[in-house]
Amino acid sequence: MRDPDATSFVGAIESVDDFGWRIYGEAVRRGLTQAERVVVLADSAQWIKSLAQMHFPEAKLIVDLYHARQHVSELCKALFTRNEKKIRQQRMRWWTDLDDGEVEKIIHQAQHHLPQELKPRRKRK
Numbered sequence: 001m002r003d004p005d006a007t008s009f010v011g012a013i014e015s016v017d018d019f020g021w022r023i024y025g026e027a028v029r030r031g032l033t034q035a036e037r038v039v040v041l042a043d044s045a046q047w048i049k050s051l052a053q054m055h056f057p058e059a060k061l062i063v064d065l066y067h068a069r070q071h072v073s074e075l076c077k078a079l080f081t082r083n084e085k086k087i088r089q090q091r092m093r094w095w096t097d098l099d100d101g102e103v104e105k106i107i108h109q110a111q112h113h114l115p116q117e118l119k120p121r122r123k124r125k
Helices: 016-029 046-055 065-079 084-099 103-112
Strands: 039-042 060-063
Touching (some): 060 065, 065 103
């Protein structure tokens, strides 16, 4: 649940580099240097990952739910190409798993649906 008093917004029409420094400045203003834990919540765009790694190298990167659901939808389309019913069913199951924080479960189940030639090989002991 979002605490409106703990939220701030910044923005401008500017370069990615300038935006990175803008959000870093806001984070410092909001107590970054005293934070026990730093989280960057965003979509999974590479430019955002790069900004996070540059300005917040200790941060945990989390994909927001909206974009995570988009990725799950694309995964379902890729795994169950021509079966619209299966795509819808699996998408709803995995969206529920996302809501429950069960990302590893989704990954494990998705691996079982990969074509045999694409499945990761198990390490030999």
